[in-house]
Amino acid sequence: MIRTDALVIGGGLSGLRCAEILSEKYNTLVISDGYGASPYIHGICIPLSDEDSVECFIGDTMKSGKYQSDRALVRTLCEGAQALAGEFEFDRREDGSYDLLRPLGSSVARVASIHEHTGSHVMADIGKRNRFEMKKLRALRLLVKEGRVCGALCYDRETESFVTISARCVCLATGGFGGIFPFSTNSSDIGGDGIAMAYLAGAALRDMEFIQYEPTAALSPAALLGKGVITTMLYEGATFRNGKGQPFLKAERVDKDVLSKAIYREILRGEATENGGVFYDATAVPRDILMQKYKSYYERYLNVGIDITREMMEVAPAPHTTLGGVVIDTTCQTTVSGLFAMGEVTGGLHGANRLGGNAGLETLVFGKIAGESAVAFLDADTAPLPQVADISCKNQPCDCAQIHTRVRKIAQNALGVIRNGEKLSRGKEELLSLIEALAPYLAESGCYAFDAMRAYNDALTILLTIESALARKSSLGAHERDDAIHEDERYTLYLAREQGLKKEILYE
Ligand SMILES: Cc1cc2nc3c(=O)[nH]c(=O)nc-3n(C[C@H](O)[C@H](O)[C@H](O)COP(=O)(O)OP(=O)(O)OC[C@H]3O[C@@H](n4cnc5c(N)ncnc54)[C@H](O)[C@@H]3O)c2cc1C
Known part of the structure; x- marks a missing residue:
């Protein structure tokens, strides 16, 4: 069993940024299974031109998201952007002004970049001043005791065994889940574990039906x-x-x-x-x-x-990017004690459609906030940590590859650019039977089967996405149905394990 103060799950920009802050004060372990989408970030939105302002940026973000975004999260993002210009050296023209690109849907040029490779440059910068430990492990379940998250069950591909990590708080930065789809812009380490883990731990999700296609x-x-x-x-x-x-x-x-x-x-x-x-x-x-x-x-x-x-x-x-995910407030606190989340695994910031350049910005702004919030949580946390059982064990082989391939195909067929109720319902039925087929491999005691847990996490994530896509019967932004029923009301869909799917009416 590994013990640490803070466990950060994900080694993309959100996770690294958070760990950087946390490790100034607390023992911090970052685990990841690759580098995620962050190294591919070309540029990020920052209102730097004379014709731009924080208010204009907020307006563009809300409009692009079809006014479905959480306004407080949008304000936090846009207000947090400008400080980054003092922290990183973004490209400038010969006259000294910033060399900005204009993203689709934006009223002005706003995407700042570092030699077209902003993500990898910033990751390298953070890496240089790194004070935290990093391990290549894949998390599959969050450990919850006495109502708080206190660690994770992870898999070590090298030793083919499960490892228990006990932590006083967990920061979830596993990115989106676009990698589940057979044809996507994402790398193979991007899957449904983050969403599935959070949901099973009791965290609420929102906006799952919105998937942005490149x-x-x-x-x-x-x-x-x-x-x-x-x-x-x-x-x-x-x-x-x-x-x-x-x-x-x-x-x-x-x-x-x-x-x-x-x-x-x-x-x-x-x-x-x-x-x-x-x-x-x-x-x-x-x-x-x-x-x-x-x-x-x-x-x-x-x-x-x-x-x-x-x-x-x-x-x-x-x-390309998944817009829904774990519900957070402006401090990156989820609905479960001891669990913080930031970056693409979260939902609410981008609404129904993301403004180009805002996902990269999100990792830096909210990664920092998550780190600060986790520090404040640990500072105030005087209660003894609930003891978690060591459930480390050897992997149990299982023949689940075909099931996993099927899950990916269902995602592609049911959740395409244009959807309809019939395809979604068919996908849901098939997923339920695949989940049933995986059940014998998902023993909650004894040995676990890595392949089955991975297939299950992806299947559950797609199932929750389909549930939300079925529930939103009208078309909006990235969710387009060719059998759409026109409805005037605006609503947000929340999903939580105990409460099921809830519709919250927006009065914009
Ligand atoms: C090709 C491409 C280009 C893009 N370009 C831009 C751009 O120019 N501007 C912009 O704003 N946005 C861009 N985006 C979107 C942006 O890159 C992502 O939204 C952002 O990088 C997400 O960062 P993150 O830290 O939340 O997750 P990621 O960077 O995806 O990192 C996720 C991390 O979690 C790890 N992980 C996942 N599951 C587990 C698990 N179960 N256990 C342990 N670790 C796990 C992964 O290995 C990885 O380390 C682009 C996306 C892609 C795919």
């Missing part, structure tokens, strides 16, 4: 499958063409959800490319702009023999 994920060549191509190029002259090479969309000033749906409809119309996508044509983007702002994309394609100044990219919408 309109422009590479379909070919195979070496680039799922790699997202930045959409800000649309402001520099890039366009879309269907399989026949015909332009089909005027993309100026639309949100990502609108773009994904338009591309998906063109594909459904039978005008797709050979591989079932469309062409993203950057040949009209002036060469100097391409080289100056998008060199990494140019080089990425050139490495596989495609010159994007002359040839088009074949793309299709793919799940």
Whole structure:
């Protein structure tokens, strides 16, 4: 058994940022199973131009999220942005002004970047001043005793055994769950564990039905499958063409959800490319702009023999960031004592559609807040820590690969860009029977089976997402139903283990 003051689950930017603060005062262990989505962050929103302001930023974020976002979380995000300009060296032009990109749905240029690789630069910066311990372990269950979270059951792939970690508080930073989908922009370490663990521990979830699709994920060549191509190029002259090479969309000033749906409809119309996508044509983007702002994309394609100044990219919408997740307040406290959450595993900030550049900003602003809140929690925590039993044991092999593959396919079929009640209900039924098939491997005592727990966590996460998508009978933002029933009321969907699914009416 491992003992620590604070356990941070996730080694992306949210987790690292939180651990950095926590480790100044407390023994902190960060566990992760990879680097998540954070290294791929191109840039983050910061209102730095003369025409921008915190209020304008709040307005754009609320509008982009279709006014479904938690306003207090949005204000915290936008007010927390500017301090970052003093902390990190963002790119500037020769005249000293910030070199900003304009994300889709934004009224001004606002995305600041560090040489197109903001995520990896900031992660390296935090790594240099790191005072916390890091281990490669995958968490599968949170340990809850006497109403508080006090550790986690984790898996060590190297020793093929389960490890118990006892902690006085846990900070959840496992990222989104887009990696469950067979075709997505996410890396394979991104799955449903975080959502499943939090839900099983009693934490409330919200907005699970909103999954943001990247309109422009590479379909070919195979070496680039799922790699997202930045959409800000649309402001520099890039366009879309269907399989026949015909332009089909005027993309100026639309949100990502609108773009994904338009591309998906063109594909459904039978005008797709050979591989079932469309062409993203950057040949009209002036060469100097391409080289100056998008060199990494140019080089990425050139490495596989495609010159994007002359040839088009074949793309299709793919799940990119998940917008729903664990309910938090502005201090990153969840609805369970001892459990904090931040970053993409949380819900409420982005509403029904995320403004480009806000997810990266979220990791830095809320990662810091989570660290500060966890420190305050530990400072005030004088009660003896409930003793957790050591449930470490060897892995029990199980033949669950087919079930897991099926779960991924259900996610893709039921939770596509455009959904309907029939597909969602069919997906739900099948998931329930797969979960039943996994039950014999999920013994709560004795030995655990890693593959079964992973498949179960992903299945549960998709089931909760489908439940929410079924409950929202109208279309809104990233949730589009072709059988939508128009309703005027605005509502937010909450899910909690004991209370089931609850609808809270919004009066905007
Ligand atoms: C290709 C790509 C490009 C993007 N570009 C941008 C951009 O330019 N701007 C922007 O604002 N946003 C961007 N996003 C979104 C943004 O990257 C993410 O929302 C953000 O990085 C999430 O950070 P996080 O720390 O919450 O999670 P992540 O960075 O995803 O990290 C999650 C961590 O948790 C670990 N983990 C997961 N499950 C477990 C488990 N069970 N046990 C232990 N560890 C676990 C993972 O290994 C990883 O270390 C992009 C996303 C992608 C996929």
